[in-house]
Amino acid sequence: MFELVEVTKKYRNHEALKQLRFVIEPGVTAVVGPNGAGKTTLFNILTGRIFPTCGTVFYNGQPVEKIRGNLGYLFEDPPFYPYLTAENQLGYFNALREYPVEAHEVERELEKWDIPPKGKKIKDFSQGMRKRLGLANAFLGNPQIVILDEPFNGLDLEGQQLLEDTFVTYRSKDRFLIFSSHQLERITLLADRIVILDQGRLVYTGETKELAEQATKVIFYLPGDISMDLLRTPLVLEIGKRGVLVTAAVQKEKGPLFLQHLAEHGIVPQSSRLLISELEYVFEEKQVSRRLPY
The missing domain is CATH 3.30.70.980 (YebC, transcriptional regulation domain)
Structure with a gap:
């Protein structure tokens, strides 16, 4: 499990996160809050992209930086090279991984998300297709931990269904899927647990069904x-x-x-x-x- 212990993140005079203390259990967890609540900052800390100003994040008792080799992450607006094809871009990301997967797994992930055929450059992709490519990168290699920042934003209906189907595979005792969304209807359907932030503070954490009750x-x-x-x-x-x-x-x-x-x-x-x-x-x-x- 993830454990946050008094996690605070400051940017000059602004506190993006304020003494967060909670745990994230295996399964599907939604992180919810208004714009500016600190969701993206939290995700950046969980993925080891930035460090808290004070406090610590542990994953199964070890510092969170140790998990990068078994982690998939989706930026809300994934950074791509516009003149690469999807296959080349995903292959490039794969080469940067701590543990690259075989080329056939890259092809299989592109097929799963129905990414356009070889030759089409990313600059010609729709917003929904760019989001699919970002998801293909996040799930490449079937990582134990996947963190998705607003994954449904800009995703077409077919892509949304593919993503919802993928969520089901992370409802197990040893896998984590953590995502943010403003679509509260979808959260209540997909998430086992929910974390609610407001202005960098923890407002609620617990099972979604408890809130529904x-x-x-x-x-x-x-x-x-x-x-x-x-x-x-x-x-x-x-x-x-x-x-x-x-x-x-x-x-x-x-x-x-x-x-x-x-x-x-x-x-x-x-x-x-x-x-x-x-x-x-x-x-x-x-x-x-x-x-x-x-």
């Missing part, structure tokens, strides 16, 4: 052209906006009544999910929502 509300995602009059009912606690959709927060036990209310007016929700905590609601408001007046 604390849920008291359901949020419904509704068509953007829905009449606001239809939502002005005692059943609805809060109305908001999420992209082109309207959101309605309802007490969990009153969810079936609200669905019946919508059905009587011919409205079908796009989707719904539990609000796993009041903290999540605050996080979501900071990131992607704006409240609407009744």
Whole structure:
């Protein structure tokens, strides 16, 4: 397991991480927090790319720098040479590894992620294909530890499904997949555990299902052209906006009544999910929502 002991990271007068103390068990762990919470800084420390100002990170009792040979990492915006092909780029990254894999494994990883054929240069890749190449590099050699910074951002739907399928293989007693995401719906489905950061401080760490059990509300995602009059009912606690959709927060036990209310007016929700905590609601408001007046 990973163990963080009073980990602090300072940049001049700014503390990016503040005395973090927690453990990360094997399996799939999501790191969540608003922009500037310290997620990327934490990942850079876990991968040994930077060192904490004070405090220590251990992996199975040893300093974290010892794990680089068995680690895969995805930057949010992977650095590639634009005039290389995918095969050449991945081969180059492989040559830099402490323990390079055989050439056929490089080819197999490219095939797994359905990377374009030989000859196409990375400068001509779409954002989604660049992200696939970054994932191919992170998972090359089937490492025991994989750390992914916003892996779903910019990834096409087929690529997202491939990645979700890969997550399943890391739900074991001796493997680690640690990722960040702003997509809270996906986190609740994929993560065994969750770490929540805010302004460099640890807010929560524990099993995702424990948070789900604390849920008291359901949020419904509704068509953007829905009449606001239809939502002005005692059943609805809060109305908001999420992209082109309207959101309605309802007490969990009153969810079936609200669905019946919508059905009587011919409205079908796009989707719904539990609000796993009041903290999540605050996080979501900071990131992607704006409240609407009744």
